[in-house]
Amino acid sequence: KDTSTQIDGFEKASKLNWEFSKTYPWKVTNDVSYEGKSSLMSGLPPSSANVVVGKSLYSNMTLSLDNQDLIQAANKNGAVLSFQVKATEALSWPISAFMVTLNDKIVLSPSDVESSASIMWEENEWAEFSVVIDAVDSSSANYDIKFIHVANPLGLDKLPNVPAALELYMDDVRLAPFTRKSDSLDMTTGGSSNGAKWKELSGVFVASSESVNQQNGHADLTSVVYSKLGGRLKYELKTSTQGPFDDLAILFNGKLQDAQFGQSANFEFVQMEIPRGKVVITFRHRKNPGQLSAGTLDKLGTTKTDGTNRVKNIACWLDR
Incomplete structure (x- = not known):
């Protein structure tokens, strides 16, 4: 279950404290949207x-929140801020970059954005990012x-001659409280294809390849975690599958x-590390x-497994 609350979708005049740069300010558009x-x-x-060579161009905007904002949308311990971003082409350093700072400290770097x-963006999809807001006891x-979008961030006199459109969009800004330290996760079935699906039987989630009505397909079992420091995902798996x-x-x-x-x-017990933020x-x-x-597949022969996963x-278990 997603516990986030949308604090701005840019559908109407915002009640939040946004401040836009005087040069190249961000603006509302109806050309592209994640939702709405x-x-x-x-x-x-x-x-x-x-882009003017030898000079960096910035389009910045700042969202100012206080503790009351966090308490209303999340809780007094802090929150995870998430948002959707879309570019018409992949941002290409050193032609352009996107980054986020929290109280002047970089919390989402250009390299994080590019790698994620x-x-x-090359497939014309939106990408979700998140940053952790650790509440101050005051x-x-x-x-x-x-939110910083910059062209020619290094102020170079000559830029690489490669396609790099600078159109960048943001939507669906949300706040979510941190997930409690040791929660049994609320799992949701969905995101399936070709008839595949998970079923819950006496506390055990079961998926089988027999339910797939095509040569290939998948079934998804999902949950959302919001954490300050990250932690560990723990589960038990019994599988009868063969790659x-x-x-x-x-x-x-x-x-x-x-x-x-x-x-x-x-x-069998399985444990994996969970990164901080929204996962x-x-x-x-x-x-x-x-x-x-x-x-x-025919050349590979048959298997002695029944094509079933049980979880x-x-x-x-999240770190404090």
Whole structure:
């Protein structure tokens, strides 16, 4: 279950304390949106051809929150701020960059952005980012979150001659309380394809390749964790799968962390590190994850496994 609260979707005049740079300010647009009809668009020129060499161009905006804002949307201990970002092309250093600071400290670096979102932006998808706001024990504390979109960040006299559009959009800004230290995770089924699905039987989640009505498909079991310092994902797995026919993949925020297959006699305990911030945890039962042809699969022969994954006691233990 996602415990976040949307604090701005840019559909109407915002009640939040936003401050925009006087030059190249961000502005509301109806051209692109993650949800609803509107989003914010960076004010930088849309093409790298407009960048003045030897000079950096900035389009900045700052969201100022106080402890009361955190308490209303999350809790007094702090929160995780998440937001969706989309670029018309992958940002390309040193032509352009996007970063976020919290009280003048970088909490989302350009390299973090590039490594997390480049592929998604090349596929014309939105990418979600999150930053941790650690509450200060003071009723007058302020948290200035600055979103920085910069062209030619190094102020170079000559830039690489590669395509690098500077159109950047942001939408769906949310706050969420930290997940409690040791929660049994509330899992949600969905994100399936070709008939695949998870079923819960007496506290055990079960997925089978037999339910897939095509040559390949998958079934997702998901949960969302918000943490200040990260922690550990713990679960018990009993699998009867054989790669490359089927397996169990673990994804964090859509990125593959591990893939497991084999023949388990009993449930086996598994533990994985969880990074800080917002993490969407996905248990994905996959049939033919490599999408091999029928001919190739036939040449590999048959398996002695039944193509089933069983998972139980899914929990997270988070560091303070």
